[in-house]
Amino acid sequence: MGIGHVLDPAPPDGLGRALASCTRLLRAAARAAAPAPDTGTGSGTGTGPRHDELTLYEAAYLAGGPRRVVELTLLSMQRQRRLMLAHTGWATVVDPVGRDPHERSVLGAFGPDGQSPVPVVRSAAARDEAVRVLAVRLGAAGLALSDAARDGVAGGVRAVRRATVLVLALAAAALGVPTDGTATTVVLCWFALPLLLTLGCLAIAGFETYPYSAWASPAGQRLLVSLDRERGRGDGLAAVALRGSRVLADPSLRAALS
CATH class of the missing domain: 1.20.58 (Methane Monooxygenase Hydroxylase; Chain G, domain 1)
Incomplete structure (x- = not known):
């Protein structure tokens, strides 16, 4: 043959x-x-949103999706000492009053005793209405895929x-x-x-x-790059929103959110 x-x-x-x-x-x-398509929000023109107009929640969604939004919320509450994150992967509520829809969605994911594993909270809060509303708003603005x-x-x-x-x-x-x-x-x-x-x-x-994110449209990616150049250094909340928990200097926090 x-x-x-x-x-x-x-x-x-x-x-x-x-x-x-x-x-x-x-x-x-x-x-x-x-x-x-231009929906009247300016996304289809040269006068669309600027990177300094993005909230950290919006930047977190564009950079990492629903999971990143929840991680940012957890870390923000932890830094205000309204929530405790242990290196073992458990979270404990200190202040049960949410100050915005994302904080309320995170608090609602805890059990009645105010304690829960971080993965359970993250999974539940990522499916909450607050994240869906955020995604719809960014999609309507032409910033999210x-x-x-x-x-x-x-x-x-x-x-x-x-x-x-x-x-x-x-x-x-x-x-x-x-x-x-x-x-x-x-x-x-x-x-x-x-x-x-x-x-x-x-x-x-x-x-x-995917030059920057699988969640952001090309317009959203350009805003993220601009925001990263301006505020994305260090281990601040902006850095976490853009790059995730791996930028945190505290190994116990990285372990809690990993």
């Missing part, structure tokens, strides 16, 4: 899968990068990764067939195109679609 007969069915399937998955990802990325846009890009990335694995598997199978040196070179060249296509597509999508 000749090497050409062995390999003929494989490359078209691998190349076709690679082309289809890359096309899906690029289309999803293009939809995610498209400017939001819609659920459909995020799902589309994520699905496209998964499809390209699966195609990459398929191409590698087909190449490995083809190389396992005994051949001379010339045929091996042909095999490598045959599979190089779909492999370069998928890997290049993943690299471009990662740079173009």
Whole structure:
């Protein structure tokens, strides 16, 4: 059996899968990068919101989604000594009165004794109405990606990764067939195109679609970059909103929120 007969069915399937998955990802990325329609909030024009107009809750959502909003709320309350965060991962309420919707959603996630593991509080508060309202407001302003846009890009990335694995598997199978040196070179060249296509597509999508956050639209990402340059250094609340709890200097707080 000749090497050409062995390999003929494989490359078209691998190349076709690679082309289809890359096309899906690029289309999803293009939809995610498209400017939001002007809803009267100024998001579709050059007079949209500035980075210094973002609240920390809004910056946290754009940078890290609902989970980051809850972590910011927990840390803010802890710094005001209205809530205690232990390195063991438990949180204890000190002041049971919330001063804004996000604090009230966090307090509502605690049990009747005012104590709860941080992951339980975070999960419950991240699904609260306060976060949904925040997401809708940012989406209407053209700063946050819609659920459909995020799902589309994520699905496209998964499809390209699966195609990459398929191409590698087909190449490995083809190389396992005994051949001379010339045929091996042909095999490598045959599979190089779909492999370069998928890997290049993943690299471009990662740079173009997620230069800062998977939650922010291109307009929202630009605001985050500006805010990061101005206020994102150190371990302040702005730094936590932008980068998460990993920027905290206190290891016990990092452990509590990890």
